[in-house]
Amino acid sequence: MLELADTHNTSSRKTWFAEVVLPLAIAKNYTYRVPFELNDAVAVGKRVVVQFGKSKLYTAVIHSLTERAPERYEAKYLMDVLDDSPIVTEQQLQFWQWLADYYLCYTGEVMNAALPAAFKLASETRIMLNPDESVDRSTLHDKEFLIVDALDLQPELTISDIVKLLGQKIVMPVLKTMFEKNIIHISEAVNEKYKPRKRTYIKLNPIYSDPDMLRALFTQLERRAPKQADAVLAFIKLSREQELVSKNDLMEASGANAAVVKTLTDKQILIAEEKNVSRLYYENFEEAATFQLNEAQQGALDSIRQQFQEKDVVLLHGVTSSGKTQIYIRLVEEAIQAGKQVLYLLPEIALTTHVIERLRKYFGNDIGVYHSRFNDNERVEVWHRVLNHQYKVILGARSSVFLPFDNLGLIIIDEEHETSYKQFDPAPRYNARDAAIYLASRYQAKVLLGSATPAFETYFNARNHKYGFAELTERFGGVSMPQIEVVSITEETKRKTMQSHFTSVLMQDMQQALNNKEQVILFQNRRGYAPVLICRVCAFTPRCINCDVSLTYHKSSSHLHCHYCGYKEESMTVCPACGSTHLEYKGFGTEKIEDELSILLPEARIARMDLDTTRARNAYQTLLNDLEEKRIDILVGTQMVAKGLDFSDVTVVAIINADSLLKYPDYRANERSFQMLAQVSGRAGRRGKTGKVVIQTYNPHHRVIEQVIANDYKDLYLTEIDERRNFKYPPFYRIIQLYVKHKDAEQLYHQSEYLANELRKHFGERVIGPEFPLISRIRNMYIKSIMLKFEKDSVSIAKVKLLIREVILQFQTTKLSKGCIVQPDVDPY
DNA sequence: AGCACGCCGACT
DNA sequence: GTCGGCGTGCTC
Numbered sequence: 045m046l047e048l049a050d051t052h053n054t055s056s057r058k059t060w061f062a063e064v065v066l067p068l069a070i071a072k073n074y075t076y077r078v079p080f081e082l083n084d085a086v087a088v089g090k091r092v093v094v095q096f097g098k099s100k101l102y103t104a105v106i107h108s109l110t111e112r113a114p115e116r117y118e119a120k121y122l123m124d125v126l127d128d129s130p131i132v133t134e135q136q137l138q139f140w141q142w143l144a145d146y147y148l149c150y151t152g153e154v155m156n157a158a159l160p161a162a163f164k165l166a167s168e169t170r171i172m173l174n175p176d177e178s179v180d181r182s183t184l185h186d187k188e189f190l191i192v193d194a195l196d197l198q199p200e201l202t203i204s205d206i207v208k209l210l211g212q213k214i215v216m217p218v219l220k221t222m223f224e225k226n227i228i229h230i231s232e233a234v235n236e237k238y239k240p241r242k243r244t245y246i247k248l249n250p251i252y253s254d255p256d257m258l259r260a261l262f263t264q265l266e267r268r269a270p271k272q273a274d275a276v277l278a279f280i281k282l283s284r285e286q287e288l289v290s291k292n293d294l295m296e297a298s299g300a301n302a303a304v305v306k307t308l309t310d311k312q313i314l315i316a317e318e319k320n321v322s323r324l325y326y327e328n329f330e331e332a333a334t335f336q337l338n339e340a341q342q343g344a345l346d347s348i349r350q351q352f353q354e355k356d357v358v359l360l361h362g363v364t365s366s367g368k369t370q371i372y373i374r375l376v377e378e379a380i381q382a383g384k385q386v387l388y389l390l391p392e393i394a395l396t397t398h399v400i401e402r403l404r405k406y407f408g409n410d411i412g413v414y415h416s417r418f419n420d421n422e423r424v425e426v427w428h429r430v431l432n433h434q435y436k437v438i439l440g441a442r443s444s445v446f447l448p449f450d451n452l453g454l455i456i457i458d459e460e461h462e463t464s465y466k467q468f469d470p471a472p473r474y475n476a477r478d479a480a481i482y483l484a485s486r487y488q489a490k491v492l493l494g495s496a497t498p499a500f501e502t503y504f505n506a507r508n509h510k511y512g513f514a515e516l517t518e519r520f521g522g523v524s525m526p527q528i529e530v531v532s533i534t535e536e537t538k539r540k541t542m543q544s545h546f547t548s549v550l551m552q553d554m555q556q557a558l559n560n561k562e563q564v565i566l567f568q569n570r571r572g573y574a575p576v577l578i579c580r581v582c583a584f585t586p587r588c589i590n591c592d593v594s595l596t597y598h599k600s601s602s603h604l605h606c607h608y609c610g611y612k613e614e615s616m617t618v619c620p621a622c623g624s625t626h627l628e629y630k631g632f633g634t635e636k637i638e639d640e641l642s643i644l645l646p647e648a649r650i651a652r653m654d655l656d657t658t659r660a661r662n663a664y665q666t667l668l669n670d671l672e673e674k675r676i677d678i679l680v681g682t683q684m685v686a687k688g689l690d691f692s693d694v695t696v697v698a699i700i701n702a703d704s705l706l707k708y709p710d711y712r713a714n715e716r717s718f719q720m721l722a723q724v725s726g727r728a729g730r731r732g733k734t735g736k737v738v739i740q741t742y743n744p745h746h747r748v749i750e751q752v753i754a755n756d757y758k759d760l761y762l763t764e765i766d767e768r769r770n771f772k773y774p775p776f777y778r779i780i781q782l783y784v785k786h787k788d789a790e791q792l793y794h795q796s797e798y799l800a801n802e803l804r805k806h807f808g809e810r811v812i813g814p815e816f817p818l819i820s821r822i823r824n825m826y827i828k829s830i831m832l833k834f835e836k837d838s839v840s841i842a843k844v845k846l847l848i849r850e851v852i853l854q855f856q857t858t859k860l861s862k863g864c865i866v867q868p869d870v871d872p873y
Numbered sequence: 874a875g876c877a878c879g880c881c882g883a884c885t
Numbered sequence: 886g887t888c889g890g891c892g893t894g895c896t897c
Contacts, residue, residue, distance in 0.1 A: 061897095063897090064897090066874095066896095066897095067874090068874050068875085068896095069874065070874080070896080072896090072897085073897085074896075074897040075897050076897060077897090094897085095897095096874095096875090096896060096897075097874095097875065097876060097877090097895075097896045098875090098876065098877075098896085100874085100875060100876080100896090102874095114897070116897095117897060118897085119897055120897060152874090862892080874896105875895105875896090876894105876895090876896090877893100877894095877895090877896105878892105878893085878894090878895105879891105879892090879893085880890105880891090880892090880893105881889105881890085881891090881892105882888105882889095882890085883887100883888085883889090883890100884886105884887085884888080884889100885886100885887085885888095
């Protein structure tokens with residue numbers, strides 16, 4: 045048998061071993077033996093089918109090839125090679141490895157995130173009767189008989205079919221004995237998931253290029269089959285207008301049905317041809333529109349160009365609507381001209397058709413789009429096109445850092461500070477911004493980070509001259525910066541000019557906007573009606589049984605909700621502790637704002653936008669449409685309103701209570717408050733109108749507020765960096781976070797405490813947490829986090845990571861850790 | 874991630 | 886005894 049395979053060429057005589065990456069969370073690499081007949085087919089970066097474990101087939105990617113046989117075990121043969129040419133480049137494989145090391149996960153997990161699902165084949169175990177053996181049914185047990193019976197009717201059964209058939213979950217032992225008795229076969233069917241889209245194109249039989257033949261055809265058809273004549277006529281007309289005529293085009297243009305076309309093709313008058321067509325071809329793109337940069341933009345562009353001479357990364361800090369996109373477009377054009385590929389990253393929410401269309405205007409079909417709303421077929425297609433250099437620009441969300449580039453020249457990361465660049469669950473918990481910067485360094489490509497509110501670590505790097513820095517401080521197109529007014533709630537309360545939660549200043553501004561038929565956005569960073577319910581007699585406050593935070597009252601559901609874990613209970617009218625009926629709602633959320641506003645401004649059309657109102661599938665989009673089409677006068681909302689609301693006639697933006705923004709409970713506290721304030725402010729004033737921002741607060745002289753007014757990022761960031769040098773969570777640290785998950789909150793509490801103490805034995809003060817008494821909950825798992833902070837460069841992060849892995853492993857071997865999942869995450873700060 | 878094995882308690 | 890639950894360990 046081997047000799048047969050051996051004959052076909054000399055290179056086949058060698059025995060190759062392929063080290064592969066499996067799409068699993070496994071630490072080790074696995075080596076498979078290459079059968080001789082596949083010697084010519086294997087190559088690094090191609091996909092192979094391998095059997096892993098008893099019966100499972102997986103699609104793996106060849107990571108390396110070697111002639112050295114593994115010593116400690118007998119390697120299995122790999123079963124098949126799926127690709128004619130590699131679909132993953134060596135660059136990518138190294139990139140995967142780097143990500144796995146950096147983010148403390150496995151290469152297989154990175155592979156899972158990197159490859160579109162259609163590249164990973166579906167494996168379905170199928171059972172069939174052994175045709176060779178005439179089965180002696182007298183020796184069969186009841187269950188075996190049932191299965192054989194079913195297989196008589198149906199040639200194949202899947203495992204799950206048999207589970208249903210026998211009504212029991214564990215069927216493997218039964219099947220195993222049947223397999224050993226040679227009654228059945230177990231086969232694995234691997235199906236290619238990707239199916240290219242086909243379209244039928246129509247051609248005229250070349251014999252009719254002769255005008256006489258054509259005329260003869262017409263006279264013949266017109267008499268006997270006028271419909272067919274019409275169709276041929278329509279075809280000739282269409283073929284003059286376009287190169288390729290599809291069957292659908294023809295049917296549409298001629299009004300002919302499929303039967304007519306079929307008769308014509310059967311008669312060989314028309315010739316049908318099936319072609320794979322791209323799902324991604326966009327017709328009618330406009331030729332590159334020209335635009336002029338204004339002076340500020342030109343200055344910034346020159347500065348960026350100049351800094352790219354020395355620096356690999358430049359931060360473009362441009363206020364909202366200062367025209368950053370046009371600068372990007374210029375840089376992209378230059379990179380294309382230099383024959384390089386460009387990756388243009390946007391956060392998922394910003395990847396609207398609006399933005400895509402805008403860029404398509406300039407780059408037409410040179411631009412490929414890649415994001416999570418694409419289906420698998422489309423993703424595979426983009427992948428192939430990047431591999432074949434058909435795209436010069438890729439516009440995409442975070443996962444597009446995984447595309448098979450080979451000639452990257454420039455990466456643009458817009459809204460660089462956006463937290464949605466970070467994947468939180470599942471592993472790899474990567475930040476596409478950081479991954480992209482690393483990716484760029486592998487290609488000696490340049491990176492432009494753009495933001496109106498840069499992340500602290502980015503700003504820090506810019507201040508330290510690790511990154512270059514360019515600024516745009518003016519708004520584009522003559523729109524001036526909004527006027528910001530800080531109003532003291534304390535003052536107005538004293539003067540008794542407050543109306544519920546609204547200062548007289550805000551009331552006036554809102555009234556005026558309504559009179560002018562303009563729109564208002566009110567920002568309140570808290571959903572629900574009231575965050576605290578308190579008994580006036582005994583000071584009892586209902587708290588979450590899991591998270592130990594006070595429950596928020598939601599009027600719409602008349603329930604008390606925990607905003608961390610989702611726990612819910614009936615609201616109460618009687619204090620469960622003392623029986624008093626004097627229960628008071630303290631504080632306020634979006635529901636209450638909406639409620640009271642409708643009383644104060646009964647004529648205004650008010651809508652609310654928060655997690656509760658946007659949970660339904662299209663609710664978010666509907667709200668945005670309503671706002672755009674001016675069916676809403678006042679929009680009350682949480683952070684959601686701070687992002688992406690770029691179009692409406694909003695002239696007044698108010699922050700109902702800035703103080704709630706100034707005390708975020710985590711290590712990115714000031715950064716977030718600042719960004720929130722600045723982003724909300726940036727929403728005011730569009731379409732040539734100057735906007736107004738009202739900030740209501742008890743602390744008008746709070747540093748962060750003052751700096752937002754002065755638009756003085758520099759000062760804020762520098763103070764931050766300075767003040768936090770000795771603080772618990774300083775910037776420019778590397779934070780390694782351990783997510784500890786468990787189905788049971790109580791268990792989780794003890795386990796995370798224990799794990800933190802274990803970590804303290806090695807890392808001492810660097811261990812922070814488990815954070816707060818609170819827990820968040822995702823998919824029925826309660827989650828706590830333990831943080832470890834390391835000054836950059838003070839320790840070897842590689843060693844630290846090794847040690848952390850060890851501690852986790854150690855923890856997992858103890859009985860204490862049962863049911864508990866620990867997942868590491870790395871975040872630079 | 875699967876999947877087997879093994880140990881345990883619960884039930885026809 | 887058999888079934889189902891769950892913890893443990895292995896997969897080239």
